[in-house]
Amino acid sequence: MNDLKSNFAGIESPNPFWLASAPPTDKAYNVNRAFEAGWGGVVWKTLGEEGPPIVNVSGPRYEALHGKDRSVIGFNNIELITDRPLQLNLQEIAQVKKDWPDRALVVSLMVPCQETAWKSILTQVEDTGADGLELNFGCPHGMSERGMGAAVGQVPDYVEMVTGWCKEYSRLPVIVKLTPNVTNIRQPAQAAKKGGADAVSLINTINSVMSVDLDSLSINPTIDAMGTHGGYCGPAVKPIALHMVSDIGRDPQCEGLPISAIGGISNWRDAAEFLLLGAGNVQVCTAAMTHGFKIVDDMIDGLSRFMKEKGFASVSDIVGQAIPSLTDWQHLNLNYTVKAQIDQELCIKCGRCHIVCEDTSHQAIHARHNGERRYEVNEEECVGCNLCVTVCPVENCLTLRKLENEVDVRTGQRVSPAEKLQWTRHPNNPMANADP
Amino acid sequence: MELITTAHNGPSGIAAERLNEAECQSNFCEMHTPLEENAARVEAERCYFCFDAPCTEACPTGIDIPGFIRMIANGNAVGAAGLILEENIMGGTCARACPVETLCEGVCVRNQGDDRPVTIGLLQRFAVDEALQEGTGFFSRSEQTGKSVGVVGAGPAGFSCAHRLAVLGHDVVVYEARAKSGGLNEYGLAAYKMLDGFAQKEAEFITSLGGIEIVHDTILGRDVTVQELQKRHDAVFLGIGLGGGNSLGIPGEEAEGVADAVAFIDGLRQADHLSAVPVGRRVVVIGGGMTAIDAAVQAKLLGAEEVTIAYRRGADAMKASIVEQEFAKIRGVLIRYWAQPGAVILEDGRVVGVEFQPTGNSDAGEKFVIPADMVLKAIGQGSHFERAESAGSFEAVSGRLVVDQERRTSCSGIWAGGDCIAGGDDLTVSAVQDGKVAANSIHRALSLQAG
Numbered sequence: 073m074n075d076l077k078s079n080f081a082g083i084e085s086p087n088p089f090w091l092a093s094a095p096p097t098d099k100a101y102n103v104n105r106a107f108e109a110g111w112g113g114v115v116w117k118t119l120g121e122e123g124p125p126i127v128n129v130s131g132p133r134y135e136a137l138h139g140k141d142r143s144v145i146g147f148n149n150i151e152l153i154t155d156r157p158l159q160l161n162l163q164e165i166a167q168v169k170k171d172w173p174d175r176a177l178v179v180s181l182m183v184p185c186q187e188t189a190w191k192s193i194l195t196q197v198e199d200t201g202a203d204g205l206e207l208n209f210g211c212p213h214g215m216s217e218r219g220m221g222a223a224v225g226q227v228p229d230y231v232e233m234v235t236g237w238c239k240e241y242s243r244l245p246v247i248v249k250l251t252p253n254v255t256n257i258r259q260p261a262q263a264a265k266k267g268g269a270d271a272v273s274l275i276n277t278i279n280s281v282m283s284v285d286l287d288s289l290s291i292n293p294t295i296d297a298m299g300t301h302g303g304y305c306g307p308a309v310k311p312i313a314l315h316m317v318s319d320i321g322r323d324p325q326c327e328g329l330p331i332s333a334i335g336g337i338s339n340w341r342d343a344a345e346f347l348l349l350g351a352g353n354v355q356v357c358t359a360a361m362t363h364g365f366k367i368v369d370d371m372i373d374g375l376s377r378f379m380k381e382k383g384f385a386s387v388s389d390i391v392g393q394a395i396p397s398l399t400d401w402q403h404l405n406l407n408y409t410v411k412a413q414i415d416q417e418l419c420i421k422c423g424r425c426h427i428v429c430e431d432t433s434h435q436a437i438h439a440r441h442n443g444e445r446r447y448e449v450n451e452e453e454c455v456g457c458n459l460c461v462t463v464c465p466v467e468n469c470l471t472l473r474k475l476e477n478e479v480d481v482r483t484g485q486r487v488s489p490a491e492k493l494q495w496t497r498h499p500n501n502p503m504a505n506a507d508p
Numbered sequence: 509m510e511l512i513t514t515a516h517n518g519p520s521g522i523a524a525e526r527l528n529e530a531e532c533q534s535n536f537c538e539m540h541t542p543l544e545e546n547a548a549r550v551e552a553e554r555c556y557f558c559f560d561a562p563c564t565e566a567c568p569t570g571i572d573i574p575g576f577i578r579m580i581a582n583g584n585a586v587g588a589a590g591l592i593l594e595e596n597i598m599g600g601t602c603a604r605a606c607p608v609e610t611l612c613e614g615v616c617v618r619n620q621g622d623d624r625p626v627t628i629g630l631l632q633r634f635a636v637d638e639a640l641q642e643g644t645g646f647f648s649r650s651e652q653t654g655k656s657v658g659v660v661g662a663g664p665a666g667f668s669c670a671h672r673l674a675v676l677g678h679d680v681v682v683y684e685a686r687a688k689s690g691g692l693n694e695y696g697l698a699a700y701k702m703l704d705g706f707a708q709k710e711a712e713f714i715t716s717l718g719g720i721e722i723v724h725d726t727i728l729g730r731d732v733t734v735q736e737l738q739k740r741h742d743a744v745f746l747g748i749g750l751g752g753g754n755s756l757g758i759p760g761e762e763a764e765g766v767a768d769a770v771a772f773i774d775g776l777r778q779a780d781h782l783s784a785v786p787v788g789r790r791v792v793v794i795g796g797g798m799t800a801i802d803a804a805v806q807a808k809l810l811g812a813e814e815v816t817i818a819y820r821r822g823a824d825a826m827k828a829s830i831v832e833q834e835f836a837k838i839r840g841v842l843i844r845y846w847a848q849p850g851a852v853i854l855e856d857g858r859v860v861g862v863e864f865q866p867t868g869n870s871d872a873g874e875k876f877v878i879p880a881d882m883v884l885k886a887i888g889q890g891s892h893f894e895r896a897e898s899a900g901s902f903e904a905v906s907g908r909l910v911v912d913q914e915r916r917t918s919c920s921g922i923w924a925g926g927d928c929i930a931g932g933d934d935l936t937v938s939a940v941q942d943g944k945v946a947a948n949s950i951h952r953a954l955s956l957q958a959g
Contacts, residue, residue, distance in 0.1 A: 140553040420620035423559030439560065465556050466621075 076376060078112060078387050080353045081245045081271040081330045083203045085112035085176035088353035088387050089343065089371050092334050093117050093180035093206060093249070096360050098154055100164035104171070109365035110372060113176025115355060118153035118208045119161055121183040121193060126155040132293035135282040137308060144362045146308035148282045150293070150300055152214045153182050158196075166200040178247065182208040182220050185230060187237050194242040205244050207234060209260070210251035210276020212303050222276070225251035228263035235267025247332060250274040257316040258323045265329050272320065273332035273355060275313045277303025306358040310336030314349055321350020322395050339367070340374025347387065348394035402495040409480050409487045410456035410472040412436070412449045418469035421445050425460035425470055433459050451481045512839060515811035521858065521881050522765060524786045526811025532782035535809040536700045539604075539835070540630060548634040552581035555626045556617060563612035563628055568941045569596035573612055577631055589639030590646045592632055595944070597671045598664050600640060600710050601693050602937045603633035604701045607798070609831040611937070640713055647717050650677035655954045658683065658741035660728050663691015664936045665747030665926030667714050668943025669950075674719035676951045681741070682720060685727045689715075691749060693936065695774045698802035699782070700809070738921060742957070743950045746909065746917070746924040747943060751892025753885050756794065760852025765859030769793060769803035769886035776806055783810075788882025790814040792862045794849050795886030796826040797934075801833070803884045804841045815840065816878050818847040820867050850875060852883055859883055893928060905930040914949035915942050923950055
C-alpha cells in the first residue's frame, strides 16, 4: 500500500483523512473510536469560552434531503458548539493526544471577538498538547447571531484581526475555517493569510432551510412549531466546496497557503478530487454521520490504489494537479466541437434524450426513423451541450464525439481544435485583443 | 408468498373438504403481494418516464403509465388513480388480472440488459386501491342529455360503456343475466386474483356515479329482446360475453366427472366456503389459455393432489404466457405439452383417466393415459349470441359480432364490445377499451341526433 502520510501546515498524520469539527468529534469516546477505525486526525468540536455551557435545542437538530433510495444527499444542522464544560473537553483532549501521539488532534475554537477572550483560551488549549488550532469563523446558525462564527468569517478585517491574535498568543499552527456564505471566498482567505494563518479550511456549512412540512405548514426541523435556518452540508454541497477550494487554490495572493478541504467528501474519489484541486488534506463529517467511522477503510485503500495507478509517490504530489485545467470562461477553446452520438446497440429506447432536447434545448434528436422507435442525433442542430448524456439512464450509450478536422454541419465551418480560439481573440468580441 | 398446503391420501373421486377452510384461505393468498406506500414510491422511482412510452402504447386502454407512476413517486396516489381510471374505469381489476408480462411490463425499456421491468401492475393496483379506500369521487356527470342507452351485460365491456355514458350525461340501464354485477370479474377470474370481493367493490364504485340502473337476472333472448331494447332506448350496447364451453368431441366427454373449467371457476367464485367446493384427487385440465391455468391452480389450492394441464402444442404456442405457466408450475401443477386428448376413460361410469395421443415431433409416440377423477375443459367458449332473436340480422364470424373501429355492429343503433365481438383477445382490459370506445361513439351519435 502506498504511504499516505500527510503533513498539513506542519501537522503530521498517518493519512490525510481528518474528521471535521462536528458532533463526531465532540468527546473522547467518539474520537477514540475514530482513531481505532483508522482516521488520521480530528478537529475537536468547537470549544467556547469558560462559563455556563452552551445550551442546545432538545428538539430535532438535523434534517436531510433524501435521494430516491433514501440515501442522504444533503444534510442540515442547527447544533451549536460543544455544550460540554470547557475543562472537561480540555482534559479529554490532553488524554486522547497522550493515547494517540501519531494522530493529528486539532482544536476548533470560537470565543467572542475580544483579544482577552482569545488569549485566555489559547493558553489553555496549548497546555493540552494539541497539534493545532482551527478558528471557527464559519458556523452560520445560532452562534452567528451572537457575533461569532460566520459573523466573523463574513468580515475580512475581523478574520485578519482574530487570526493575528491567535498567531501572537499561540505557537500552534492556526487553521482558519471559512464560511461559504460570502460572495467572494478569496477575500476572507486573503485576510486570513494577511493575519498570519498557517492554513485555511473550507467550506463550513451553507445557510439553508431544508423543507416545509406540508401537513403542519411549518419548516423542518420543527422545534415546537418553529424552526430556524441551519447549516447545509453533505454530498450536495461538494461542487460548491470544490469551486471555493480551487478558487483559493489558484489565487496568486493565496499562493502557498495550505487548504484543508471540507464539503461533502464521502469517499476516496471525492478526496482525490479535492486534493487535485489544491487541498492539502480533507475533512469529513456528513459521510461519517450517515455511515459511521468505518468508511475510512475505503478512503485509505481507494486513495492508495489511485496514487499507485497514477504514479503519485506521496499525498503532497497530488495536491493541485488539476488546477491548471481550471480557467476563466474567456480562455476556453471555442474551436473545440463535440456532437452527441448514440450507441444503438446499448440504447433502450426510453426517449429521454429526445424529449429533453426537443422541449428544452436544440431539437437535435429525432424520435422516429421510418415510423420505428429509434433515436438519432441530428448533427445539424446538435451543439454538444451534454444534456442528453446527462439524462441517459444507460452508461456509455450517449457520448460526445470530438470533431477533428471536419466540417461542423451545424455551422458549416471546418473544425480545427488544434488552432485554439479564445473569446479574448474571437472576431465577435468587440474587446478582442491580440494577446491570449 | 405463503407456502401452499397440499393434501395427501384424500378420497378418490370428486370430493369437498380435501383441505379445511383455514388451509384453503391460506392457499388462496395474494398472487402478488401488494405494494406498501414506501415500496410503491421506491418502485415508482425506477420508472424512466419514457417519451412516447412503450407501456402506454402496449396498454389496450392507453393509460398514461409514466404519468401516473410519477404521481405515485411524488406521493400523489389519488391523483395517479384519477389518471388511470380516466382511461380504464376497471383499473383495479386490470391491475390484478392483466397479463402485464405480455402488455405494459413486457415492453418496459427496463427489460433491456439484466434489468427487470417496473412493476406497473402492482403500482396501478396501489394507486387504485388507495383511491377506492379514500372513496374519492373522480367523476361527475355532465348535464343530463335526456337520452337513454340500454347496455346488455354488467361485465367489463358493459360497465365501462355504461360508466362513460353516464359521465357524458346519458341515462343507462344495464341488463344483466346473473344475480351480481361484474361479469367475468365476479364469475370468471381466479379467486386469488380478486380477493376480498374486489369485483363487487369495483362495481359499487362504478355505479356510485349515478345514472346507471342495473336490472339483474335478465337474459337477452329470454327476458328481453334486442328489438325491445331498441324501442326502449336511444342506443344499445351488447357486452354479453360468451356462452358455454366448447366440446372436445371425444368419447366419455359426457361423463359426470367432466366439466367446463369456466363453470368450475364460477362455482368456486360463488362458494361461501372454499373448502366446500368439490374437486378431484387427480385433475386433468385440457387447454392452454388463462382459464386452464386458473382452473388448474385453483384445483391444486383446493387440495387436488395431482393436477396436470394437457395442451396439444408447445409452451410457446400457449395463450397463457410463460410467466403464467411458471406460476402454475410453482404451485405444483404439471404441464404436459404436445398432448392431444383422445378419450376420457371410464370405469363403471366414473372417470378414471384421459387417454392422450402425442403430437408435434413426437407424433409417432405411443398413446398414454393420465389418471384422473376430474377433467376440466378449458378449450374456449362458444358464442351464445344466437339467443338474441334477431341474430340473423347481424354480421358475425363464428358467432362473434363483427364491429367497426367505433364498435358499431352491422345493425344501426347497436354497438358491441368485449368477448362477444370478433377479433378480440379475450382480455378484461380490451373489453374495457371496447366499452369506452363504444360509449364515445354512442355519445357522438346521440349528440348528432340531438343537434
